[in-house]
Amino acid sequence: MKKVVLFLAMCLLTFPVKADEGMWFLMFIERLNHRDMEKMGLQLTAEEIYSINNHSLKDAVVQFNGGCTAEIVSKEGLVLTNHHCGYNAIAELSTAEQNYLKDGFWAKDKTAELKPKSLYVRFFVRMDDVSKRILSKVNDKMTEEERNKVIQQEIALIEKENNEGGKYTVSVRPFFQGNEYYYFVYQDYKDVRLVGTPPESVGKFGGDTDNWEWPRHTGDFSMFRVYADKDGNPADYSKENVPLQPKHYLPVSLQGVKENDFAMILGYPGRTNRWVPASGIEQNVKFAYPAWVEGAKTGMDQMKKYMDKDATVKLQYASKYASTANYWKNRQGMIDALTKAGTAKTKTAQETKFNVWANKANNKQKYGNVIATINNYYAKTDLKSRHDNYLTQLLRTSKYGASVATLGNSLVGYYKENEAKRTELLPKLNALIETVYTDFYAPLEKDILVAQLNLYVSKASEYGIAPVVAQLSAENKGDFTGYVNDAVAKSIFASKESVLAFLNNPKPENIATDPLFVISNDLMAKIRAKSEEQTVLENDFATSYRVMVEGLRESKMNAIQYPDANSTLRLSYGKVRALPADKRNDAKTNNYTTMTGMVNKYKAGDSEFDLPARLLELNKAKDFGQYADKEGYMPVNFLTDNDITGGNSGSPVLNGKGELIGVAFDGNIEAMAGDVIFDKKLQRTINLDIRYVLWIIDKYAGAKHIVDEMTIVK
Known part of the structure; x- marks a missing residue:
């Protein structure tokens, strides 16, 4: 591990770290990021963010049902995440007669909380570097199949050594395309119950039209509670279970945000591909993603035809439709953003430069054919990628x-x-x-x-x-x-x-x-199906991709020092940061939105822009209580320049003191290429202001007992 840290530290002397770019391992925060973060406004020590022996921020952040992120916000295991993350569970608990998805739900007390069939949260316990151990078992003479077999055998041993007889879930994951390996230890809790959710007209306000767009006015949140046995251990659902007493929970700040405030996000970003070669980008833009978009839209159109006719069918397919629609718009946004940014051209220039370095006498044997092999792979799989995406959407929908x-x-x-x-x-x-x-x-x-x-x-x-x-x-x-x-x-x-x-x-x-x-x-x-030719192509590609990344790091032609996202806990940091002025936003600065702007979008009876009568009444009376901004408006959403991706949905947005100021839920469509290349000018995270969350719970829903359970910092 010392060699890895030393290498990263040396690279930092060569390349300046962009404060808003990067999804960082918590175990390296002290050496790689802490000084930068302090300059920007962080007031916590690295130990207060990540500690193995003492409680820290990592103990309050959970992976939610394997796909989203959530945070613990009370000493009784109260969980806050996005509405769209809880969508499937809410739909499952709903019926046409008692439709919590449409009308909302707030448990009057813990006995009224509802248990979905299958829902879990995953706590992160610790991680460590096992690169040296695993890579010592392989050599360059192995095929990828042989290499993977040996690696999987070693992974199985590492997982068994660290699961403490099944108490923990252990996952060993590759990074930098198989040039490094780390193991992660988790503890899963399966008794998770619905505490509250706003109606769909609040939680999904703006629907598909506003998805990935700014300005945004969405109350995208839902609340759950984690239960454990009397000793605090994970347990299957039982009436005897009690609310979990977490190691750490997040205090909630009412102080609000302003331009250039420090913002830190912890979460489980799903996948980025920032090392993907130019020809891979071209394949996605011209073959894979257009097929994905068309196939997804075909499935959505058929679902919607029946969902619009029948309330029961709408509930049955609500989650599937929402998920399909989300990625449908995402993939089209990726096509547009990657094309507009000329990302493939930028990557080609880097690869051309790398190829010169790779073919120098002392590098040629290892790196000389890497780019050619990668380009050959993509050229021979373009049509397959189109076919597979049409077929995959058929099978998914x-x-x-x-x-x-x-x-x-x-x-x-x-x-x-x-x-x-x-x-x-x-x-x-x-x-x-x-x-x-x-x-x-x-x-x-x-x-x-x-x-x-x-x-x-x-x-x-x-x-x-x-x-x-x-x-x-x-x-x-x-x-x-x-x-x-x-x-x-x-x-x-x-x-x-x-x-x-x-x-x-x-x-x-x-x-x-x-x-x-x-x-x-x-x-x-x-x-x-996989032909013999395809097997050879994939073997050669996997080897070349791994070696290319190794070479780009060795030659220092790529300054990325953080690994691609792969659903492991990461930290990103940046600031509250506006986009250029937009006449569609009534806010003084285009880094936040207000309830006034939301009401201006209101369309009675519209499936995307309707609003509850009670919300409209409270807004008209300006009954915002302690949750209004000091300037008098009711905040809804705000922008930061944090680096996130899918899987960060529901992630806590924290100020420099580690207090909760918001919940991340989306990115902006202008920077949809962010999974491939970070755009420091355009990339933004769209966050739900925690004050709006509390206002909905307290003033709109009348569930102040839930707010009272939290630690509020005024």
Whole structure:
């Protein structure tokens, strides 16, 4: 570890650190970032941010259900995250008659809190560097497959050594494309209950129209509580469980923000690709992302058609639609931003310079062919990337497209077993059936499959589509409407009821010829297929990509000193920072928005811009209580220049004292290329002002007992 730290420290002498760029490991904060952060306004020690032996900020930040971030805001395990992070749990707990997603929910006390079927939070315990240990087990003569096998064996040993007999979850992750490795120790709590959520008209105000946009006026938050057994240990749900007493929780500041205030964000950013080669960017912009966008929109259109007609269907598909829509707009934003920024051109210039260095006599053997190999890989996989994205969106948006193959093959395996083994497997089989047909509406699923198959055969055929689907397309002149209608009418897998009927009178030999299974199995086989040429290409690419990153770091041609995001805990720091003046924003400075601006967007009855009558009344009366800014307005959202990405949703935004000032929930579309290249001029994080959160809970919802549970700093 000393060598790694020394290397990073030396690099800092060569390259100035941009205070607003970087997703940093907490274990390196003291050596790499603390002095910078102090100059900007941090008043905490590095030990108060990350400590193994004492409570610190890291103990108040959790990964929420594997995909978002959340923070602990009371000594009784109260959790704050985004509304869109809690969306699935809220929808699951709702019914058409008692629709918490639409109308909101606030538990009057702890006994009224609601338990979703499956929801967990993950606490970060510690991390350490195991690069030397793992890399000592491999050599340059190994293929990537051989290398990965050896690495996975060593990872398994490290995870076992550190899980304390199953008490902890341990994850060893590669960084810098496999040039470094670190292990992370976590503790998971699975009894997490809904405490409160604003109505959808507040929590999702602006809908898809405002998503990724500024100025923004969204109350994007929800609240949960972590429960443990009487000794504070993780436990399955039980009425005997008690609220968790956390090691640390965040105090909440009412002081507000102003331009150039220090802002620090801790969270679990999902994925960045800042080392991606120029030809990889070109492939994404021209082949992969356009297919993703079109496929996602096709699925969304079919979902919305039925969701608009039926409140129950809307609840069933609310989370799936929201997730699909979010990435649909994200990918289009990526196309536009990467194109406008000329990112591929910038990367090409860097790679050209690197190639000169790589082909010097003392570098050529190791680095000489790296760029050529990478470019060859992308050139030969452009059409595949387009095909795979169309097919992936088909499989993601249609349960008939993906789940039928999984269920059908599980049934085939089940009926091959003897009676004793079947008895053992039956609970798992029933659980799979329940999973497939939960949040399932057959007419909608049928229309998604038709639309996606028609799109797939018309747009992905240049690469070569799934063979059975290609044959069916030819027989049906490219229109799957009639075939799918007939298939659903005859299929074992058309509905949960038809599958259960099959179980009662099984004829396993019929599965292989079932019309929905035939399509689904063909599609799944296609997405999994890998030719010998593809295997060689991927091996050579993986090696070259890893070596390229090593060379860029060795040559100091790339100044990035933080690893790409990969859902591990990171810290980013920056300032409250405005965008250029915008006439759409009524605020004096374009770094915050107000309730006045939100009400100006209000459209009665509109699915995206409606507002509750009570909120409008409170605004008219200027009944903002202690949560108003000192200038009299009610703040809603604000901007910082922190470096975040997906997965940071719900992350705490902290001032220099470690007090909660906001909740991160989005980025701005102008800087959507940020996952690939950081734009120090345009990149912003859109945050929910904590004062608006508290106002909604207290004044709007009348749930002051929840605010009283927090430590408020005035």
